[in-house]
Amino acid sequence: MASNKLSRSFYQQEDVVKVARQLVGKVLCTQIDDDEMTSGIITETEAYCGRGDKACHASGGTRTDRTEIMYHAGGVAYVYLCYGIHHLFNVVTNVEDRADAVLIRAIEPLDGRELILERRKYQKINPALTAGPGRLTQALSITTDLDSTDLTGDTIWIEDRNVPNSVKELASAKRIGVEYAGEDAKRSWRFYPKNSKWVSKK
DNA sequence: CATTTGATGTTCT
């Protein structure tokens, strides 16, 4: 069966907010070492724009060792450590030097559910398992080791399986945890399916 | 229930 893996041209679209919308309902997959493949339906995203968005790590065109990968052409992973504990996964978008990215905040488990439960030390499947940016990376075994990984490769990738969520009505809201960004904190650049349980916060 | 707090490490000033 041919896989509908998202192509480089999908990630290189110029409107990062549009990409964030389109990613809801797509399927994020990881194949780590010799583990079984794990995946989940993306249920929550946030857009970060390199130009004119104070909430973005690369706002104002600042380049540091950490943010350098955000200036890469779209289609690579940006993974960083948050609060010393959590690995947060972003998709770099747009063409080279724009530094746009989409943060994946929540998924609904699909493939490899038993392995996901094991990684999270959970007994049952419920939203607390994978709804939250630090939770889903643990579930899919995404760490900063995977920073800069090419999303068209065989370690982390995103597929379009035309799952029902992809046609649900989307809700939007302010981004989480960016109060420091002043006026930019008010932008409604967070997206999730209306009525979905697999969302970190309403 | 809601709210607070402690854990934890890298980056940047």
Added chain:
DNA sequence: GAACATCAAATGC
């Protein structure tokens, strides 16, 4: 030394 795109456990109603 402060800040940080968070989470889970503990405490307060």
